[in-house]
Amino acid sequence: MAQELNPLSALSDVLVARFAAARDSVAAVRLSQRAHLGAIRWQHDVLVTSEQSLPERDTLEALLPDGSAVAGKLAGRDPATNVAIIRLDKSVPAPTLSASAAQIGTLVIAAGSDGSGRPSARLGMVNAVGPQWHSMRGGRIEARIQLDIRLAVSEEGGPAFDAAGGWLGMTTFGPRGQILVIPAKTVEHVVPALLAGGRVPRGWLGVALRPVAIPDELREAGEEAGLMVMSLSPEGPAAKAGLVAGDIVLSVDGTSARRLRSVLAHLGSDSVGKTVPLRLIRGGAVITVEATITERPAT
Amino acid sequence: MTDSAVSPSGRSLRVVIAASGEERIAALLDVLRSLGHEVITEDEGPDVVLADRHLPEKGRYPAVVVGGTDADAEGLLPENAAAAEIDAALRAVAQGLIVRSSRARGPGFSAAQDAEARTLLTPREAQILDAIADGLTNKAIARRLGISLHTVKFHLESVFRKLEARTRTEAVAKALERRREDTIDL
Numbered sequence: 001m002a003q004e005l006n007p008l009s010a011l012s013d014v015l016v017a018r019f020a021a022a023r024d025s026v027a028a029v030r031l032s033q034r035a036h037l038g039a040i041r042w043q044h045d046v047l048v049t050s051e052q053s054l055p056e057r058d059t060l061e062a063l064l065p066d067g068s069a070v071a072g073k074l075a076g077r078d079p080a081t082n083v084a085i086i087r088l089d090k091s092v093p094a095p096t097l098s099a100s101a102a103q104i105g106t107l108v109i110a111a112g113s114d115g116s117g118r119p120s121a122r123l124g125m126v127n128a129v130g131p132q133w134h135s136m137r138g139g140r141i142e143a144r145i146q147l148d149i150r151l152a153v154s155e156e157g158g159p160a161f162d163a164a165g166g167w168l169g170m171t172t173f174g175p176r177g178q179i180l181v182i183p184a185k186t187v188e189h190v191v192p193a194l195l196a197g198g199r200v201p202r203g204w205l206g207v208a209l210r211p212v213a214i215p216d217e218l219r220e221a222g223e224e225a226g227l228m229v230m231s232l233s234p235e236g237p238a239a240k241a242g243l244v245a246g247d248i249v250l251s252v253d254g255t256s257a258r259r260l261r262s263v264l265a266h267l268g269s270d271s272v273g274k275t276v277p278l279r280l281i282r283g284g285a286v287i288t289v290e291a292t293i294t295e296r297p298a299t
Numbered sequence: 300m301t302d303s304a305v306s307p308s309g310r311s312l313r314v315v316i317a318a319s320g321e322e323r324i325a326a327l328l329d330v331l332r333s334l335g336h337e338v339i340t341e342d343e344g345p346d347v348v349l350a351d352r353h354l355p356e357k358g359r360y361p362a363v364v365v366g367g368t369d370a371d372a373e374g375l376l377p378e379n380a381a382a383a384e385i386d387a388a389l390r391a392v393a394q395g396l397i398v399r400s401s402r403a404r405g406p407g408f409s410a411a412q413d414a415e416a417r418t419l420l421t422p423r424e425a426q427i428l429d430a431i432a433d434g435l436t437n438k439a440i441a442r443r444l445g446i447s448l449h450t451v452k453f454h455l456e457s458v459f460r461k462l463e464a465r466t467r468t469e470a471v472a473k474a475l476e477r478r479r480e481d482t483i484d485l
Contacts, residue, residue, distance in 0.1 A: 032353075175408075208485075230482060
């Protein structure tokens with residue numbers, strides 16, 4: 001046996017120590033008898049987890065790192081940024097998270113829960129970092145952080161840390177099995193709003209749309225693509241404005257509908273109450289209607 | 300319903316059922332028997348495990364999970380998987396392959412993309428694809444939409460090009476996946 005520590009053992013020891021320090025920030029949310037979801041311990045009595053994987057349920061049970069089970073209530077969810085919070089019935093000391101920004105190549109320890117709700121760890125690196133982006137649900141995410149690790153379903157929603165123990169954000173599943181991190185900055189922005197009101201106010205038109213190409217004979221409308229109305233929320237602003245399924249939206253408040261990200265930017269929290277013109281194709285003719293944006297109802 | 304699933308190596312597999320609740324076990328048993336597979340216990344050394352919703356802990360044998368989302372499972376099928384899908388997944392997993400159904404999981408948390416007009420379908424093209432999905436022939440499509448057979452073929456060519464599909468089945472599958480990913484709620 002060599003006396004001096006070899007570098008691999010040293011690395012391993014550091015990882016073990018890092019995870020030991022991190023595990024108090026991890027919790028599991030029980031989804032069923034044997035299925036769990038990872039969660040971040042935000043405050044002594046608040047957990048943060050992945051909204052997209054949380055069932056519609058008011059009361060939930062959390063498993064804390066010491067193995068104790070604590071009942072909690074769903075206190076808010078924001079599908080737009082994929083952040084949900086659970087308020088625990090009991091206050092248990094949790095470490096303070098210190099946010100850190102991800103860079104390509106940053107070594108990452110992702111913590112989650114194993115199938116039984118006990119803490120689990122993954123090691124990998126930040127595979128790609130992109131600029132601010134908008135989700136399909138209309139939320140602004142401060143950076144696109146992609147990891148090169150695998151994640152079990154029960155590990156989603158847990159915290160990701162860098163090598164210095166800095167908190168990068170919350171892990172979640174992106175499209176085609178990609179592992180994404182919702183940046184700490186975004187979570188820090190959303191959680192206070194959720195704690196205060198249970199949701200993040202966002203502008204809403206109440207319409208499900210799908211991008212379509214504009215047929216050649218209608219190109220005089222000046223657009224190559226638009227958004228076709230698939231369905232409408234019965235009492236939503238779009239329905240009240242008279243939109244019907246099959247209409248093709250060309251622009252929202254003057255912004256071309258094919259520039260989806262810009263359209264989403266028109267529906268921020270400050271948009272509520274604004275009346276905007278919607279230019280659309282109906283039955284071969286281009287018309288304009290006006291819709292008054294309301295606040296997106298709770299899901 | 301399973302004739303199309305019988306592969307060239309259509310031998311019967313030795314399968315263990317991992318489910319809780321008599322009803323679920325009976326349901327899976329029925330499916331396996333209808334497929335001609337042998338249901339055994341784990342001690343007898345199965346080819347594959349068929350599990351209901353949850354991956355059995357510390358499994359030594361490859362497993363197909365129906366209605367589960369555990370990424371550790373070799374095979375993942377949606378809850379409403381057809382017998383033929385279960386058969387295909389069991390056989391593939393028994394051969395050491397990983398099986399994922401495109402319907403097994405939600406699309407994931409994804410980004411809003413600006414529309415790429417070049418590959419988007421027009422409303423008419425989408426209608427024609429819907430008709431193909433319904434199993435209609437070109438002639439029947441022309442009749443349904445009140446257009447000429449020539450026009451149907453013209454649109455179809457464009458659909459195939461935009462979706463980079465070679466067969467009608469492939470075009471329908473690709474369009475379905477796109478629709479799932481593309482629909483946005485404003």
